[in-house]
Amino acid sequence: MRRPNLIALSDSANFYVSAERIFDPTLTGVPVIVLSNNDGCAIARSDEAKALGIKMGAPLHLIRDKVERHGIRVFSSNYTLYGDISRRVVEVYRDFSPAVEIYSIDECFLDFSGIRGLEAHARSLIAAVQQRIGIPVRVGIGPTKTLAKVANELAKRNPIFDKVMDISDQSIAEHMLSKMAVKDVWGIGRRTQAKLAQIGIHTAADLRDMPSRLARQIGTVTLERTVLELQGEACIDFEEVEPQRQGMAVTRSAGTPMRDLETLCEALAAHATRVGEKLRYHGLVAGQLTVMFHTNPHRQDRPQFSTSRTAELAPMTNSTLELVAMANRCAKAAWPRDHADKGYAFTKAGIIVGDLLRAEDQPRTLFDAPNPASSALMRALDSVNARFGKKTLVLAAEGIRNSGTAQASHRSPKWTTRITDLPIVR
DNA sequence: TCTGGGGTCCTAGGACCC
DNA sequence: TCTGGGGTCCTAGGACCC
Numbered sequence: 001m002r003r004p005n006l007i008a009l010s011d012s013a014n015f016y017v018s019a020e021r022i023f024d025p026t027l028t029g030v031p032v033i034v035l036s037n038n039d040g041c042a043i044a045r046s047d048e049a050k051a052l053g054i055k056m057g058a059p060l061h062l063i064r065d066k067v068e069r070h071g072i073r074v075f076s077s078n079y080t081l082y083g084d085i086s087r088r089v090v091e092v093y094r095d096f097s098p099a100v101e102i103y104s105i106d107e108c109f110l111d112f113s114g115i116r117g118l119e120a121h122a123r124s125l126i127a128a129v130q131q132r133i134g135i136p137v138r139v140g141i142g143p144t145k146t147l148a149k150v151a152n153e154l155a156k157r158n159p160i161f162d163k164v165m166d167i168s169d170q171s172i173a174e175h176m177l178s179k180m181a182v183k184d185v186w187g188i189g190r191r192t193q194a195k196l197a198q199i200g201i202h203t204a205a206d207l208r209d210m211p212s213r214l215a216r217q218i219g220t221v222t223l224e225r226t227v228l229e230l231q232g233e234a235c236i237d238f239e240e241v242e243p244q245r246q247g248m249a250v251t252r253s254a255g256t257p258m259r260d261l262e263t264l265c266e267a268l269a270a271h272a273t274r275v276g277e278k279l280r281y282h283g284l285v286a287g288q289l290t291v292m293f294h295t296n297p298h299r300q301d302r303p304q305f306s307t308s309r310t311a312e313l314a315p316m317t318n319s320t321l322e323l324v325a326m327a328n329r330c331a332k333a334a335w336p337r338d339h340a341d342k343g344y345a346f347t348k349a350g351i352i353v354g355d356l357l358r359a360e361d362q363p364r365t366l367f368d369a370p371n372p373a374s375s376a377l378m379r380a381l382d383s384v385n386a387r388f389g390k391k392t393l394v395l396a397a398e399g400i401r402n403s404g405t406a407q408a409s410h411r412s413p414k415w416t417t418r419i420t421d422l423p424i425v426r
Numbered sequence: 427t428c429t430g431g432g433g434t435c436c437t438a439g440g441a442c443c444c
Numbered sequence: 445t446c447t448g449g450g451g452t453c454c455t456a457g458g459a460c461c462c
């Protein structure tokens with residue numbers, strides 16, 4: 001296990017917007033937002049859009065007038081593009097650090113142990129990412145992950161630091177922590193902040209100085225680790241190789257509420273289908289499937305219902321047919337008996353799979369041999385949909401009402417991964 | 427019928443993050 | 445205040461076993 005004594009956190013400013021800007025220079029210096037799935041709300045905003053008061057997660061229909069008044073440029077999310085740009089940024093990072101941990105699509109931890117001239121090194125990295133990929137990044141440096149996150153946060157908030165902040169020096173860290181609100185520390189959310197406020201802990205320095213046992217009492221071991229990390233003791237592993245992921249989910253809010261079992265099952269069939277595609281793409285099989293659905297929690301004036309049902313997948317599978325069948329069974333089992341009285345309106349449904357294993361590691365049993373016809377069918381299904389577009393072939397279980405309703409009317413081209421998207425090729 | 431202690435496994439839900 | 449989707453980790457409590 002790698003235990004760096006100096007860690008850098010590099011993150012991209014407004015990553016999705018920055019990715020869109022690479023290929024469209026007219027987006028520079030103007031307000032830009034990127035929307036969530038289904039074009040529901042704003043999930044990335046350029047600095048100019050933030051300055052106009054567009055909040056994270058603001059629903060598009062509520063900011064429509066602002067968008068038109070200020071000529072804000074609007075994009076549907078283009079995850080294929082962002083994923084590919086992210087991969088290219090990581091390649092650059094590898095030239096500046098012997099070990100890189102990919103933390104999210106726009107953040108990486110880098111091992112900076114033993115590097116002389118930390119700030120200059122960070123500035124070379126920033127320049128290289130800008131020049132080779134065209135993405136602006138910022139770097140925070142500290143002795144633990146939590147302190148690197150603190151430093152990155154400082155670099156983000158204070159333009160005066162010009163994108164680099166190094167708090168590996170004890171006295172600088174001391175000064176900075178006393179000025180930072182505790183809620184801005186990595187791992188401290190609203191609930192924990194409220195609890196901490198009750199016992200007079202308001203700044204990151206207060207948190208660092210609290211007894212770690214007390215931290216464990218009022219929070220969990222997670223809060224205790226945060227305290228120790230702020231003190232400079234590394235408690236969170238540096239994960240160079242991506243750990244085997246534990247689960248995978250596809251959940252969606254429904255445009256129109258689902259009021260009967262049939263409609264719910266159609267939505268779940270579509271989600272299970274997508275889960276199957278993701279499993280096969282990653283070469284995984286699942287041993288467990290969970291169905292969840294609930295009413296709108298923001299409408300407390302309406303009858304509330306929230307449930308989930310988990311079932312074992314034996315043998316393990318990534319076959320759409322089996323996933324959809326199991327989703328159906330779970331949905332029926334979980335369907336509320338008092339629905340006729342209450343008339344629940346379900347606004348969200350999802351499929352979660354767990355117990356994931358690489359398909360080649362799947363245990364073979366004598367009686368449950370994998371069905372070769374099914375895997376050949378799935379390969380055919382995937383290749384047709386890859387060639388002719390998503391949802392060219394679907395299971396009838398998805399129904400026809402739902403098909404093609406996903407909104408993405410402002411999608412940019414897949415500039416780096418789909419040659420036919422390039423204007424010159426069309 | 428009432429009573430002990432200790433352990434594992436599973437699930438649901440909470441909290442947080444990007 | 446309103447709100448999207450996909451993750452992780454942790455804890456409490458129930459079921460079950462010896």
